[in-house]
Amino acid sequence: MTPAVDAAAVIARLREADVRSGGRREAWGAPWAAERERLVEHARALVPGVEIERDAFANLWFVVPGRRAETLLLASHVDCVPGGGWLDGILGVHAGLGVLAALTTDGPGERTIAVADWADEEGTRFGRSLLGSSMATGQATRAEIDGLGAAAVLAEHGVVLDRLGERSPRLAHVAAALELHIEQGPILERAGRACAAVSGCLGVRRLAFALTGAAGHAGATPMADRRDPVRAAAEAIAAIGDAGEGLDGYATVGRVEAEPAIPTAIAQRCAFTVDLRHPERDRLVALERAAADAADAAAERHGCGVERRLLWEIDPIAFDSTLVERAVRATGGGAPVVSGPLHDSAALARAGIPAAMVFAPSIGGISHTRAEDTAETDLAEAIATFARLAGELAVSP
Ligand SMILES: [Zn+2]
Incomplete structure (x- = not known):
């Protein structure tokens, strides 16, 4: 009743x-x-x-x-x-x-x-x-x-x-x-x-990435010689967003920090967080792999190193x-x-x-x-x- x-x-x-x-x-x-x-x-x-x-x-x-x-x-x-x-x-x-x-x-x-x-x-x-x-x-x-x-x-x-x-x-x-x-x-x-x-x-996978390059003068370093981690991070972040859309999940870069963060200098390092969510475990894992691949590929294009750390995960x-x-x-x-x-x-x-x-x-x-x-x-x-x-x-x- x-x-x-x-x-x-x-x-x-x-x-x-x-x-x-x-x-x-x-x-x-x-x-x-x-x-x-x-x-x-x-x-x-x-x-x-x-x-x-x-x-x-x-x-x-x-x-x-x-x-x-x-x-x-x-x-x-x-x-x-x-x-x-x-x-x-x-x-x-x-x-x-x-x-x-x-x-x-x-x-x-x-x-x-x-x-x-x-x-x-x-x-x-x-x-x-x-x-x-x-x-x-x-x-x-x-x-x-x-x-x-x-x-x-x-x-x-x-x-x-x-x-x-x-x-x-x-x-x-x-x-x-x-x-x-x-x-x-x-x-x-x-x-x-x-x-x-x-x-x-x-499910959630939360990661911290840091791309490492070489600091330099914004006016004196030729574009072809640069190892710019911010430019690499920008490409990686765009690709991670695309992966979120492509796999019908959620991909969020909520924090980006360049070092030393000076307008007239190429940064030494660019760190960002990635929060990935998906209702299906397999596709969540695929999204995590896509994010890692995107960071690796962008870093390689720009001669940068990659550090990756898992912050939190739940299926x-x-x-x-x-x-x-x-x-x-x-x-x-x-x-x-x-x-x-x-x-x-x-x-x-x-x-x-x-x-x-x-x-x-x-x-x-x-x-x-x-x-x-x-x-x-x-x-x-x-x-x-x-x-x-x-x-x-x-x-x-
Ligand atoms: Zn509540």
Whole structure:
């Protein structure tokens, strides 16, 4: 049966939370902690009999046990980037509580239903994204937390450091995990869709290149004698962009630095970063090879050397195919989209927990700023669709 989620009330609570916190819900900060306290009060008032718990990894859980321990999890994150918007993350938590209330109006159902607020999705303070969900799934270890210099702050917020590497017991019976989130890109808006199923997250290869040549005077060194690393880098960067287009992926050079960076001198060295993304692993690897080949070829043409270093990599993450299929049907049958940004659901999927997401559109594809927005009609439809999908999964696998 379709639960009657009060989407207007969910939207109103999101607006109130934004007025209170003003886009300052960075994890481990005071406005974030205060907003989570409000969430606890709100859940108590909205969902009679809800069990509220903070796990050993600072994640908040709101649980209504069903006749079976088998659990449907609806989870996202309250935290945001500094100066963030009113929807990134917190939408999925408030929508989750709204759906939890709707599904348990007549008392406990078949499956246990849980809503979770993962601590620190954005990684603003310690540079580690998906922190709460990674700790809950045992993927963030004590050594990693120590390496980030995060241990003392996490302990202050109730993280039991000795238990890092273990799984949150609340995850033991999760049979399906759903997350409602804004797209943060332009695809849904362009397609005129109020929501869409998400089939997974793009894989990433992030590299640092440095081309080394020979410094010289801009007016005295003949063009034919030059070993100019900036000119070589320019050719490499253009070819890397072409490779991104040609392989239907994403290729971004976000930072370029010449040394010594003097207008009247040929540089000695030119360093640049390359961020490559693709939904398919094979093509991501091909894109990485194309980027390396482009740098090598350009360097050779200009008599330069090449240094290459891998900064970070993650393979593409596919969500659970059965859940994605159900989300596709719930959202009206349109093709699922692949998320460019990573999400907590990716941490769950990597840990073997069946997960899927539903996206609502972002106006202008804008997020991580105060200008982030979604039309209320689209939000209401996305929340209602999410509730319908959750309603199905609350009673049957
Ligand atoms: Zn988010």
